[in-house]
Amino acid sequence: MKRRPASFPACASAESSTRSVRNNFSGRWCRMNKMALKIAVIGGGNGNFTAAAEMALAGHTVSLWSDAPGRHERLFSDRSIHLEGILGRGEASLARVSQDPKEVIDGADVIIAFMPAYTQEKTAHIIGPHLEDGQIVFLCPGSLGSYLLCTIWKENGWLKDVAVAEPGTLPYLARKTGLNTVQVSGRAVRLPVGVFPARKTEEATGVLKELYPAIHSVENAMSVSLLNVGPILHSVLVLLNTGPIEHLPAWDIHNEGTTPSVKKLILAQDRERVAVRSAMGFQSHPYPFSDHYDPNSENEWMYGRKAHTDLVKSEKWREPLTFEHRYVREDVKCNLALLSSIGDFCGVETPIADGLLTLIGTITGENYRASGRTLASLGLADRTREELFRILQEGI
Known part of the structure; x- marks a missing residue:
């Protein structure tokens, strides 16, 4: 039998739950409004390839981490990804491709990690030692991975003043069709995002909208996990x-x-x-x-x-x-x-x-x-x- 709680606390709206004090996070956010973002992409799957290519073609400085130089040999040598499909065609040049996560994460404004939920414990250990105050980590999918990562980071003494955002779905429908080619057949036009902790929602979504204008905030990380279909x-x-x-x-x-x-x-x-x-x-x-x-x-x-x-x-x-x-x-x-x-x-x-x-x-x-x-x-x-x-x- 399901247990039936007596009552629930009033759930704040997405807007009212986002008020917070702007500190280190705010300072980085102000700087980001004045220049292209520095983006770290963790992993070389379909979503990460697409994000790296789209963001590089949009003028952001993109570095990508991969622990599979054999599988991504051409990416390591050329530092380029060919993008096809509904986003147009283009050859995206990355600033860096490295097996060293520190080289990729240092100084990044946004860390994109569109990796499967079952790899998130590993992802936490890849990112955690190199976190800096004010960074935004963008995970996928919505699965309370944000809470899981922060728990691991705290246990290991790595947790910083960061925001971890999760969307309701991957921003893209995409498949790699070649060693350095990714084809996009869909892009989210409405992208709900929950942030952990929710008090950082306003700042985090404000920055992420520069990358994904379709983003809109929801109440918190659990709310968005229940939008993952x-x-x-x-x-x-x-x-x-x-x-x-x-x-x-x-x-x-x-x-x-x-x-x-x-x-x-x-x-x-x-x-x-x-x-x-x-x-x-x-x-x-x-x-x-x-x-x-x-x-x-x-x-x-x-x-x-x-x-x-x-x-x-x-x-x-x-x-x-x-x-x-x-x-x-x-x-x-x-x-x-x-x-x-x-x-x-x-x-x-x-x-x-x-x-x-x-x-x-x-x-x-x-x-x-x-x-x-x-x-x-x-x-x-x-x-x-x-x-x-x-x-x-x-x-x-």
Whole structure:
């Protein structure tokens, strides 16, 4: 049975929760308004490649860290990324590509780390020793990774006066199509962002809007974690496409794998997400996933009204899939387990999410409620509601 809390504290609006004292963070922010930003990109995946290329082409000074010089040999030698797709075509020159995170992070205004949630403990140890007061760390996806990283940084004596922001989705729909080439088929037109601690929201989102104008703030890091529809979408698509995934060398779960019946289950699970978010007291727009599927919806979804149609037409998501894919390791183990645990916390039944955790866990041989990212694994399950919201607002 889900436990039912007696009541929730009033949840401040995104605007009212952002007031804070401008100190070291403010000084860096003022300097950033006068010149191009210095950006550190941590990792060489699809999202990081795209961010590095777009920001370099926009005139910012971009350095990229990678621990895979063999896989990124051409990037290390050329320091360039070729960008294609809806953002246009261009050859982006990076200021530095290095295996040394200190070389990349030193003096950076913004640190972009669009890496899977299951790698965030490693990411914390890569970034942490080199943090400086006033920096903004931009993670993806929204999964309370901001709290996790700050906890690790504090335990190791690395925590500085920083803001850690998380979006509701990756700013791009992108795939690498060559060693140094990335093709973008979508870009967020509405990008909700939560910040930890929430008292730094105004400053952090003010800077990040210089990079991503579609950004708008939500209440806090938990609010934005409950806007992450990756677990809602991918858990269903993987389970209901088990046959093709295990039988065929490649499969497009967003094309042939998304049938009318599959959509019904996705949207039913999404209603659980929206119910949990409402019960937690969050009042910012919930981004129901039905808007993503409906190009004529009154409310535009994060990637815009044509995003789903364009995604299917692009056929860039036909790929080999296994139950080791990030759709499971990230979206089920980290994000769906987190959603279910927040449902437990606020007393909202999530039978579809719980069932998917059980069924996919049966296939993989793993109990995601025990091994996944949950409020319990983050050390938050036994907090009172007031304590939880105070931590999200003020930090640790």
